Amino acid sequence: MTDRGAFLRAVRVVLDRRDEAPSVAPETGLSVGRDELLAEAERVRAEAARRAGPLLDALAESAAKNAWKVVRARTNEDAAEAVAAACRSAGAKSVVRSDHNVFTRSPVDRALAATGVQVTVLGRGGTASDAGRGRLKAEAFAVDAGITGADYAIAETGTIALHPRAGLSRLVSLAPPVHIAVVERGSVLPSLDELFVLERESLLRGELPSYMNLISGPSRTGDIEATIVQGIHGPLETHLVLVG
């Protein structure tokens, strides 16, 4: 065991540095103060709302390039139908759905039931017991599809961002062979820059969740003879339903 103090002291000695905070380099985001950052986060949100239409269009394009199967839905009802249609096209008979605000607006469960798909819905409170989590894991690996909302999407890269705070399971978007995500108008950000402004805002407000997952289409690999294959450990097929 190497003691932390000793480890850091050795680094400091080698760098010939005094034990004090350096003046932060202007290039890093750390040089942006709290008030300035919070104001910037407000601007990011306002801009995402103001440009909601063009950003959703840009996302549709970049997501398609990443092999998402993109569906545009005008209304929440259309979106629910699109989710059911995606399940039908993928041959999915059983799904697990994470909780998210979008599903209070879009009647996805009703549309799925009408299609004859069996739905397990995860609640907001999490799964407390080891046994419960074991069952959820087994189910996530067994079902045909996982359905989630998206906290943000990124137009630059064709990406969705998922936070656990909306009652989300990590495995629902990962273990089933098909993942269907619903993105609402207004939640699309231009680039990773804006996303990490908002993440830093969460941090400074003491609200940073335990993780964030960025997902950009079906899993893929190029590890055999540098040939790209879609579908390895994560989902083989991913659908993105854009509402609005």
Place this chain on the structure above:
Amino acid sequence: MEVKSGEFRKVAAATMTDPRLQEALDGVYTGFYKGRIVQALTTDRWEEQREQGRAIKAHVIENLDYYLGMFTENVEKNGGHVYFAANAAEAARYVVDLAKSRGVKTVIKSKSMVSEEMGLNNVLEAAGVEPVETDLGEYIIQLAREAPYHIIAPAIHKSKEQVADLLAPQSGGQKVEEIAALTRQAREQLRPVFQRADMGVTGVNFAVAESGSVVIVTNEGNGRMATSAPRIHMACMGMEKVIPSVRDLALFLRILIRSATGQRISNYVSMINGPRRPDEHDGPDEFHLVIVDNGRLRLLADPALREALYCIRCGACMNACPVYRKVGGHSYGWVYPGPIGAVVTPAMTGLKQAKDLPFASSLCGACREACPVKIDLPRMLLELRSQAVEGTAGNIKHQPEARNPEGPAERLVWRAWRFGMGGRMRFDLGARLARVALLPVARRGWLKKAPGPASGWTTSRDFPLPAARSFRSRFKRVKRAAARERTMGGGHGA
């Protein structure tokens, strides 16, 4: 991992005469290399972002103790456990001890180069714990019991036929042929392992000081599996991986991914801020982080080599390197191949057994051009060459065993060279003498076969005889003639 860089010449020679390996190495060039160039040309403010990334890394490395301190405090605040390891053995022991104390039977591994430094798979096996690599490339080379050939594409040297032979026994001898089918077969083999594993071991692409986050980038989803399914997450990182702010992630993800695979983004980026919280459905109960030195302090101690710690492990330098693309990944003999490997292997593990590596470069500068944080690799390779010959190693104490590898003959040649280059007259005289000396053996102005130790030069190309008149004397004559023409009033059309 054992350092086998002493066998550089042998392995490199074997690789260069193996047509199949040469074909596989072409894949690196056409795939990753071109992809990076397309991204560099189509990303806004690409050069500016490289500069910014470099400035941030320079700032962190110059104040590394401060940022490491901030980072580890925040990891603990988030509920994680931090362990500092001076060397690879210490780090491996921590992982194994924890696995044993928690009753872990199976460990799934997402790609981690630091765990390769630790030789973690062997250590776990010896302790009766089953380690399973889950990155497809790492899985293949684990089955082949080999070291990674490339840090991004570890099994780039294996043909699909070889992969088929390696995978078949894991599916009861059932053999498939096509690449897509092989990929699917590996998926089916690993899914039950993801479900039963008790511990996930991952690397760390970025460690964020202000939030205590570790960020993991994968395309396959295995990184997410390792941090979602098992009850313990163990992350391993070199001490140089820290960046200051959450906001800096946008820039670093952009330059890392675009330089590594030529994608705009990898399919999965996970930012982990500690273990599962009570209101969540899944995720690990425990989060452990091992931070290793393992020779990095030696890099830090040498101002001439410190820059190597800016590396974000994208692999762009090896894709760009004409030497890597011929000699392949195993020649370098340790964890990191290519130009960055040629710098960090001797610097971290000792120059003596890796003294050939700094010479395995044409100093063409393609690596520096490709590097997302503009690491001056050619300068450091020259520095290490000088250290190998002079036996000096910056702040590190002299390594006399590495002194003058080429012997007194080479020293004599260099002394003569220095004398010859020491003055105009000597240089001119030398050139003339060289012509006179070579004239009898040259044919039509070319030397087909140089004598003695210089014969290596002419095995694959001819050597031109020095010209009868030097460029300088011809230039003088031309200038005189031009001046004469001007004074004779040649200005027609005036």
